[in-house]
Amino acid sequence: MNQARQATLRIAAALILDDEGRVLLVRKRGTERFMQAGGKLEPGEPAETALRRELSEELGHPPVALQPLGEYSAPAANEPGCQVHAWLFLVTMPPRIAPAAEIAELHWVTPGEAQRLPLAALTRDHVLPLAMRFLQHRTPRSLS
Template identity: 50%
Template sequence: MILLIEVVGALIFDAEGRLLTVRKRGTQHFMLPGGKREPGEDDLAALARELSEELGVRLISAEPVGAFEAPAANEAGARVRSHPYRATIDGEIAVAAEIEEIRWIDTAAPDVPLAPLLATKILPALGV
């Protein structure tokens, strides 16, 4: 049986159109900020909590862009299903919790290794 991990993620773009990605401590791949829902949380509550914990920012608005599934970047043999949202945030971004590094990437020419879900599913769905 293959483990399926359900997550929510934030698509946050800067003024130059670059996408905010994060790399968790002890991993190689950059991915969207976000994470797993806790019991009783809906997508937006989970996204707001994760953004606060990981980046120290407040979620202002979020628009769903679909659901995508691919092999998990950090859990061998598992798959991840993400529900990403185009998000607007408030506050200064700061690395916190399990995040080791943030990187704003040019989605047309990423210069870091991306998680399979982001590289093969989400970015193509956004037309980049």
């Protein structure tokens, strides 16, 4: 087979969950697919540094905490013929975030609700299954 090698984009992405069992998904301006907040690594930039920078730009605040979840690959959502190689982090954000920079909209959705949205492959194939595992092991919030 004589296929050209696909370009690979190196990104850092955030799995952000709230206390109500929802996942934060964002859609960038001029695109239709929902995905995680985050973005491309600059040359030589560590994934954690890139994610802190991207979250500050896209959501208006730096993260409170980051926990590495691993590395994943999938077809790129907005760049035909490209793959993404993503460093995924479980992220805690301050309570009030808002779309900024290139983010057109953000949605807090359950993993089931997310399945009805047009999703990036990374989100559909890797992030949502991880989110469901985290949510299954959470203890319900106290109502007191």
